[in-house]
Amino acid sequence: MTQYLVSIHRPDDYDPSVAEDEAMSRDIDALNAEMKVAGVRVFVGGLQPVSSAKSLRARANGTVLVTDGPYLETMEHVGGLWVLEAADLxxxxxxxxxxxxxxxxPVEVRPFN
Known part of the structure; x- marks a missing residue:
């Protein structure tokens, strides 16, 4: 079986305390339970807001520069993910x-090598 990354994308200004209601939490919990029973869920995790990100870049002199914020400046970032083991795409x-x-x-699916 192949493992797949299923990533959830959220806008930069996403605030779960405002956007996520009880119905959404129940739906996500139900999906997690369904994945677990089906035996496909390897890992699941939600991420803190993108404002808590740190980016690291190796420099030519061998040092590593650590900066505040995400590596990419985009309108959306990964907000959570699942690693699933599935028979196929x-x-x-x-x-x-x-x-x-x-x-x-929005959700993105990518197989691991």
């Missing part, structure tokens, strides 16, 4: 469809 996409509905957010 179609199965991973079926779970990702459920994730997009439960999280009310």
């Amino acid at each position: 179609e199965e991973a996409l079926a779970w990702a469809r459920k994730a997009a509905v439960a999280c009310r957010a």
Whole structure:
């Protein structure tokens, strides 16, 4: 079986205390339980707001520069993720469809090497 990253994307200004209601939390909890029962869930985790990110860049002299904020300046960032073990891409996409509905957010699916 192949492992897939299913990542949830949120806007920079996403505030879960405002955007996430009880219904959304129940939907995500139900999806997590369904994934666990199906035996596909390897790992799941939500991330703190992008404002808490630190970026590290190796420099030519061997030092590492640490800066506040995300590595990429974009309108959306990863807000959470699942690592799933699925038979194929179609199965991973079926779970990702459920994730997009439960999280009310765009979802990206990528296989691991």
